[in-house]
Amino acid sequence: LSTLQVVVLAGGVGAARFLEGLVQVVPPDQITAIVNTGDDADFYGLRVCPDLDTVIYTLAGLVNPTTGWGIAGDTFACLDQLGTLGADTWFRLGDRDLATHLRRTTLLQSGASLSEATQLLCATLGVPVRLLPMTNESVRTIVETPDGHLPFQDYFVRRGQQDDVRGISFAGILDARPAPGVVDAIQGADAIILAPSNPFVSIAPILAVDGIRDALRRRRAHVAAVTPIIGGTAVKGPADHMLRTLGHDVSAVGVARHYREDIATFVLDAVDSSLTASIEQLGLRVVVAPTLMTGPIEKRALAERALEAALSTPAVVT
Numbered sequence: 146l147s148t149l150q151v152v153v154l155a156g157g158v159g160a161a162r163f164l165e166g167l168v169q170v171v172p173p174d175q176i177t178a179i180v181n182t183g184d185d186a187d188f189y190g191l192r193v194c195p196d197l198d199t200v201i202y203t204l205a206g207l208v209n210p211t212t213g214w215g216i217a218g219d220t221f222a223c224l225d226q227l228g229t230l231g232a233d234t235w236f237r238l239g240d241r242d243l244a245t246h247l248r249r250t251t252l253l254q255s256g257a258s259l260s261e262a263t264q265l266l267c268a269t270l271g272v273p274v275r276l277l278p279m280t281n282e283s284v285r286t287i288v289e290t291p292d293g294h295l296p297f298q299d300y301f302v303r304r305g306q307q308d309d310v311r312g313i314s315f316a317g318i319l320d321a322r323p324a325p326g327v328v329d330a331i332q333g334a335d336a337i338i339l340a341p342s343n344p345f346v347s348i349a350p351i352l353a354v355d356g357i358r359d360a361l362r363r364r365r366a367h368v369a370a371v372t373p374i375i376g377g378t379a380v381k382g383p384a385d386h387m388l389r390t391l392g393h394d395v396s397a398v399g400v401a402r403h404y405r406e407d408i409a410t411f412v413l414d415a416v417d418s419s420l421t422a423s424i425e426q427l428g429l430r431v432v433v434a435p436t437l438m439t440g441p442i443e444k445r446a447l448a449e450r451a452l453e454a455a456l457s458t459p460a461v462v463t
């Protein structure tokens with residue numbers, strides 16, 4: 146266990162909670178999280194990276210436990226005043242949260258890469274896990290809806306994830322290269338885990354960066370995915386609605402089918418154990434476990450099961 150290297154592909158809240166469990170099982174300096182940046186957006190001239198920030202705040206012990214994002218006990222004086230001055234304030238940025246975005250933006254403007262800015266934020270806030278943005282180039286997730294193509298945060302926050310999703314694209318993806326360390330981390334990992342994150346808007350953008358999916362497939366026997374869908378519904382957010390409107394099975398089977406070429410093992414929730422055979426028919430090994438991360442004990446137990454699944458090579462990978 147002392148040299149074990151673990152990689153987690155991560156979105157926001159689901160991934161952050163999973164990582165809270167994993168740091169109880171593996172020394173944090175042996176964990177690398179490769180984090181989605183397709184949700185990033187600029188507000189008031191500041192670069193906001195919601196998934197990176199959620200993971201940072203969670204692992205630094207700062208996160209607002211009610212929302213799963215933002216800083217606990219944050220105030221909104223700056224945002225309120227911006228509203229008074231006529232600015233849009235639908236994206237809720239607290240005062241202390243704004244300090245993160247000010248600091249990041251200043252670092253980027255002075256020539257730091259997003260990787261470097263992230264490393265500095267992690268070091269100063271005491272995040273023990275290595276966090277890598279998927280890329281240092283700008284990638285922006287665009288959601289195709291009956292009302293047109295929406296920038297991700299317009300779909301997700303401003304319009305409250307109500308629109309049917311007809312398609313998803315990643316602007317800038319063709320020019321995006323994996324951030325330094327990303328491919329090496331995947332190549333050198335003993336276990337790679339796709340966190341219980343949104344498959345379409347959290348994990349898919351990471352895999353779409355040139356070279357990341359190929360690197361993952363070369364390690365496929367040691368790749369496990371944790372289901373974000375329990376009993377046909379998402380624990381949080383629009384993953385179930387997206388499965389439906391994108392034409393997939395609205396179940397863990399739909400997610401497993403979507404991941405089938407990239408993973409060897411699927412961690413299925415115990416309430417869905419009747420789906421085991423359907424997922425095995427996709428050529429995947431199935432591990433059945435309780436996956437609802439209600440508290441530290443459940444988070445730790447899930448991390449143990451997912452890690453064990455990714456470490457052990459399944460008998461047959463088709």
Ligand code: GDP
Pocket residue numbers: 155156157158159160161162196199340341342343347371372373374375378379380381382383384436437438439
């Ligand atoms: P976001 O970027 O903040 O929306 O976060 P993620 O993409 O990381 O996570 C969203 C996904 O995580 C949703 O599809 C949820 O269903 C899933 N999720 C959240 N909490 C849990 C949990 O406790 N267990 C499981 N299995 N999935 C979860």
